Amino acid sequence: MSFSQRALMWALGGVLALGIAGCSAEPKERAAFIAFLQTRIVDKAGVHVPRLTPEEEKSFGDYSKHFAVITDYNKSMDAKVQQPLRDMMGKNMPNTMADLMERRADVVALHKASAQLRAVIDTEQAAAGTKRAALKQPDDLKPVYDKAYARTVSEPGNNFKEFLVVMEDMLTSAEKMADFLNAHKDQVKFSGITAQINDQKVLDDANVLMKELSAKNAEVAQAQRKLASMISGR
Template identity: 45%
Template sequence: MNVSFRPHWLLALALPLALAACGSSEPDQRAAFKQFLQTRIVDKPGVHVPKLTADESKSFGEYATHYAVITDFNSGMDASVKPLGSLVQKGAVRSLGDVVSRRDDLKAVQSGLNDMATQLKAQQVKADSAHAQLKQPEDLKAVYDSAYDRTVSVPANTFLSVVPQINSTLDSSLKVADYLDAHKAQIEINGPVVKVQDPKVQAELNALLQDLNAQARTVQQAQARLQTVMLGR
């Protein structure tokens, strides 16, 4: 009777081995993940963070959690910078009359921009910490680091560099508003027409406006750079 049971014990022991052999090996998972990062992120212009399909996630094995560091950051970044467009729009001024009448709006935009930058920086620090803790073979690490730079470091740093430039433009706008308020007796604003009675006041106001225009051009260049980073064109 003892002999008759041996095949059953052997079968029971062999079954887990057979099941384990059906899964993807680490080299296969690594190769699949490397190819995904290279072809779907690194080789494409702009910032692309594809959502994994169930099959892709399964084929990457444990490396799917490495990709989550990138996707989690981008979800957080999207939420953090979502107000940027409306803030820039709210801070846009088209006349000296706007500068005076919308001073509170300009200050509110500055506050919103600073909050956005704080949130984005926190998201970046969190992602950088998670990135530093990843254990990866050197061949994967090289590709992953390139993908991480493209989808985390570069967009975050570019956004964060734009915020101070927008703030500088808002500072210049507020200086103009303060000057106009302090010299309203010498300055007459009628729509797009501005009349200044005192030559000294006119020269000082022109200098402030030249600085504001220069700051505005810098912001336009920064926005163009941001678009190039995000869209690759």
């Protein structure tokens, strides 16, 4: 064998050795990532999206990009949905019939904002789903990742949308009540938190609307408790 042939064989041997060494890291990276998903997300009650340390990110290799699908979604949700939702819920809803009649525009604005937030969640879930579908995952990783994805992406998003739908139903009832009060403002007298109506037909109709609004308020409270329980795991 000539010198050039020996050099070529040595070079190829080096490339093959490097290739083997590079491939051997993948099983360890995958095992570390699976253990992380299982212990830090799947096995824990509630919603947990840990922030990777530099050491963890390095230990997962390319699988850290798989986790980025989850973290990117949650960052977007916090900025585009959760913070606006907190701001929206922080606004004082009308708490008397007089307030409701005077502030119907605020109720309509809340209704519109809620519908917009649901559309944002749909968009963010779709974007995360597209990224997830492009991931190439071994058979042992996929079921664990699917559970972690459901816990941190699908379920929170769906529960947020469910809560918003229930709240929009309540706001629809509030708008109906406001319209009714405005239509009969000459027959309604307000005293503190109560409204006095002397006309029996108007009173009966008002009581029907009030019963509906009270029921919708109770549904919102129940949906809010369900959402909080999902997030905290309690």
